[in-house]
Amino acid sequence: MGAQAEKWVLMVTARTPTNIAVIKYWGKRDEKLILPINDSISVTLDPNHLCTTTTVSVSPSFVEDRMWLNGKEISLQGGRFQSCLREIRARANDVEDEKRGIKINKEDWQKLHLHIASYNNFPTAAGLASSAAGLACLVFSLAKLMNLKEDNSQLSAIARQGSGSACRSLYGGFVKWIMGKEENGSDSLAVQLADEKHWDELVIIIAVVSARQKETSSTSGMRDTVETSALIQHRAKEVVPKRIIEMENAIQNRDFASFARLACTDSNQFHAVCLDTYPPIFYMNDTSHRIISCVEKWNRAEETPQVAYTFDAGPNAVMIARDRKTAALLLQRLLYNFPPQPDTDLDRYVIGDKSILKDAGIKDMKDVEALVGPPETKGNIVGEKSKGDVSYFICTRPGGGPVVLSDETQALLDPLTGLPK
Ligand code: DP6
Secondary structure: OOHHHOOOOEEEEEEEEOEEEEEOOOOEEEOOOOEEOOOEEEEEEOOOOOEEEEEEEEEOOOOOOEEEEOOEEEOOOOHHHHHHHHHHHHOOOOEEEOOOOEEEOHHHHHOOEEEEEEEEOOOHHHOOOHHHHHHHHHHHHHHHHOOOOOOHHHHHHHHOOOOHHHHHHHOOOEEEEEOOOOOOOOOOEEEEEEOOOOOOOOEEEEEEEOOOOOOOOHHHHHHHHHHHOOHHHHHHHHHHHHHHHHHHHHHHOOOHHHHHHHHHHHHHHHHHHHHOOOOOOOOOOHHHHHHHHHHHHHHHHOOOOOEEEEOOOOOOEEEEEOOHHHHHHHHHHHHHHOOOOOOOOHHHHEEEOOHHHHHOOOOOHHHHHOOOOOHHHOOOOOOOOOOOOEEEEEEEOEOOOOEEOOOHHHOOEOOOOOOEO
16 A cells, blocks of 8 residues: 555445345245255346445545445444455455555455445335345445455355345346355355346336335244244245246246246245244235235236236235236236325336336326226226325336446545545
8 A cells, every 4th residue: 555645545336236036035044154945036126226326435544344324324233244344355356556556455455444335226114125235235346346356156155144135136137046055155156047138028016015014024034934834844845946946947938827826826935934933924914915816816817827926025016027018907907906195196106117107008197097997807996995005116127237337426435535425
């Protein structure tokens, strides 16, 4: 480190997507290393609509590691953050910026402190896998800053120690988290099954369902399940291994009927093992159940499944439509059954890829009010139609993996001070 350059701040900004599991991860065999009891498969969501942006920086003037999430300082003391930071520092390499006269030796990384700022382009509280995108982005951007030679799969094994589902956010498209066999977790990592272009007709609509209370966290929920549920063992040993093979084939062959059947039954089984946990865990609510019956009725009325649904550790529904045309029909059904509260701005009720709204022929609230019941319900609404059960919808699609943002204006930290902008 040149003495005259002690004031420098070196930084990297990256963007990382969220993911939604279609074969669920639920249950650990090692709590500390975060090793799962079964493989899982996910679809990466388009980062244009849901992503985390993170700027990481290093400077000899920083006195401690600090982190800001959505502008608010948070503690980095947690064991999971510390595991990720330790694993990355251990793999750091020499970094040189000749133009600016900065040279960091491999060993310097152990003493140098970091400033990290992270921002989600969606509400953290909405329960949309913000920790997955966040931890993946932290690991990815630090790996770039510290010049790690590891590939994304090896990085995923580090992100995994931050949050299990985070390891699947190191790739775009369709991703498998291989549970691995090693006790040290070295073979428990994510691999890409197919990129986002492989099956690009798919459209994803997320219903952000208003939750009344804070749910049990995934971490403690799955711990209780492993300790008390008899069904979880059957699921992990007998059911998931077969479904993983079938799901890989469905993705490879773009076989939507199989994809939908597997995704829906696996989500339902995950919620069944939650119910089998003692005391039982309820993540879905009445609105979630009504969404399921709306989709199930429609799928049954058609020759073949039109839409798949899946729910994580909360009431939000993630629906995957076979193509754009189906997505437009789905959005009509959703808006008919789950209209917004009076005076809601349609522009804020359906966000993300608004072209789906256009395809559905809906320009304003008058068009929503004019919607008629879909044929499969014979004009009956699915359950009680009450306004405001869904907070908003997000239209999106399968998307790409992490990227470095080289445009400095996107950085979240000031390049001179290393503090949030
Ligand atoms: C229901 O990855 O949040 O979303 O590993 O304890 O951090 P930890 O849990 P987390 O669990 C995600 C569970 C899930 C299913 C999934 O994403 O596969």
